[in-house]
Amino acid sequence: MIVVIGGGPAGRLGAMHLAQAGAEVRLVEQRKIGGQCLHERCMTVCALNDIARLIEYARTQKDLGILDSVPVVSYPMIQKRLCEIQEKLSSVLDAETRRAGVEVIYGAEGRLEGDRVFIDDEEVRADAVLAATGSRAAIPDIPGTSLSGVYTYQTLPAMPDLPRRLVVIGGGVVAAEFAHIFQAFGSEVEIVTRHGLLRDLDPKMRSTALRDLGGVVIREETAVVSIEGRGRVRSVLLSGGEELAADAVLLATGLVPRSDSLQGLQKGPDGAVIVDRRMRTSVEGVYAAGDVIGPPYLTPAARREGVVAAENILGRATVMDYTGIPHAMSLRYDYAFATAGTDGGFTLSAPAPAGPGSFWDVAGGFAGVAQVRVDPETGRLLGAAAAVPGASMLLSYLGYMIKQGVTVDEFDDIVEVHPSTDGVYWLARHAAGLLRQRKK
Structure with missing residues (x-):
């Protein structure tokens, strides 16, 4: 028996690869199959950005005199329909995974204590383990992050309606994507970042991205002192003393590997499980893949890592190569x-x-x-x-x-x-x- 912990891109692809090779595989998933990619990150951005682009294209054509109006979104209906489609996609992935021969267990926690494997409180026998427990949103050490109206990409579905004024804290891809979406939807959006926005991009690509974010106010090299409000967000206080009025705040401040349930493995300072190029951890027979091993936090990389782990579990020496991964x-x-x-x-x-x-x-x-x-x-x-x-x-x-x-x-x-x-x-x-x- 091979136990896979986590049903996101790394765990699901690894489990299917193992089962299709004839192995007996049990996949343990606390929530729903598909992971954050389907339920909170990649697919959510795809869904929202489809609508944002529709509005922007309509605005361009209205300016040209081709269309006579620009659509107005119903954010509650967006969330309702988005959830319905995510459920449908999750059911498709579930069926696909089971057809490959994988046993799927929902609502249980898979955890490790060295080479001992538990599903909830029951210890189970496993010939090998693939740990793919993913990541969570990093919460910065800023007073006020627990106020109502402060969201991460994971809690954003709980936002009841479009905010009139949204402050996005962070300078990476997630900050840029959600700022673009909500600005297109009609919110007044400001990005606040300690460093430069999208600073790792090639200068030509970055200037193009800033063009796409032309309606967003961008404050670079600026620290956030606190998020203010009495029970609910009222404003964001900046290091220079300026205060930005806000109805909602989105924390887009990075990811942290979710490895609390994986004990007895060698980890880095951020909790990332340390693996070699064959996805082997410090414990014999235990492999790890996906966000839980740290950057690059990319779905294509996670999928490939899951397959590489599976190949090595099957005794086929394979190394992970990140060259050319888009x-x-x-x-x-x-x-x-x-x-x-x-x-x-x-x-x-x-x-x-x-x-x-x-x-x-x-x-x-x-x-x-x-x-x-x-x-x-x-x-x-x-x-x-x-x-x-x-x-x-x-x-x-x-x-x-x-x-x-x-x-x-x-x-x-x-x-x-x-x-x-x-x-x-x-x-x-x-x-x-x-x-x-x-x-x-």
């Missing part, structure tokens, strides 16, 4: 990035061509951006990025090409779909031409 962010356009994980090379950027989802934006003088990073000696594609409709789909394949060591010369033989918003293939061909001229 990252994504959803604002007005999709933002997606993939890299070989190496520095150096030269970078080319160019405006993206107009296509599905961006044609009418040409009237405003902007239809997105594409970017490649290339090794000047070998011509190998070291990185790619795009901020266009459909960028996420594009970077899935480009990430694989980067991992395989594809050179920009090879793009000469690719015939891409048209119409599309992709400018990466053209840029890669242009880079190849530059390198050929240099060699001459």
Whole structure:
């Protein structure tokens, strides 16, 4: 018997991989299968951002005189319908997981004490364990975070209606995504971040993201002293003494591995379970994958980690490789990035061509951006990025090409779909031409 603790992307994919190989697998999930990706993070952002984009596209076309009005959202109805669809998707994942041969146990806690495995208070025999207990929202040490009206991505579904004034605390992708969504919905949104907003992004991509956040007030290099109110949020007090009125506050201040139920394993200072490249923990026979092992906190990485763990449990030596795994962010356009994980090379950027989802934006003088990073000696594609409709789909394949060591010369033989918003293939061909001229 193999016990998998957690039914998110890492645990579910690992469990299915094991069962399909003929292993007896028991998956223990406290809540619902699908994890935070389905119920609180990725799919929630997808759902809300679909509506935000609809409103923004309608606003663009109204400004052009094509439409006579812009839709107004019903936030309570959004949450109602969102929950219904998440339940439907969860039932689909449950059926898929069981069809693979996995026994699923809901409403129970799986926990470890070294190599001893418990389901609630009952100790069970296990030949191997895959711990995939995920993460939780990090709560900053700021007075007032317990006030009514303060939310994280996990508690946001409890917000009864759109706030008139929303303050988002944080400077990463989650802060940017939710700020964009609620600004499109009609809230007055301010972001407060101790450092720079999206500071890890390439400067060209960051400037494009800031364009998408043009209606949001952004306060960088600013600390929050406290969240004020008597029982309920009234304002956010900043380090310079300024006070921002707020009806709601969203804490988008990062993630913390959820490893409290995993005792006897070696962990890092933040609670992340320490694993090697085969997903093995410090305890023999115990593997870990997904958010519980710490960054990069990406669903594609978690899925692959779960499969790598499963392969090693089955005795097939496999190592985890993060090369080319794409990252994504959803604002007005999709933002997606993939890299070989190496520095150096030269970078080319160019405006993206107009296509599905961006044609009418040409009237405003902007239809997105594409970017490649290339090794000047070998011509190998070291990185790619795009901020266009459909960028996420594009970077899935480009990430694989980067991992395989594809050179920009090879793009000469690719015939891409048209119409599309992709400018990466053209840029890669242009880079190849530059390198050929240099060699001459």
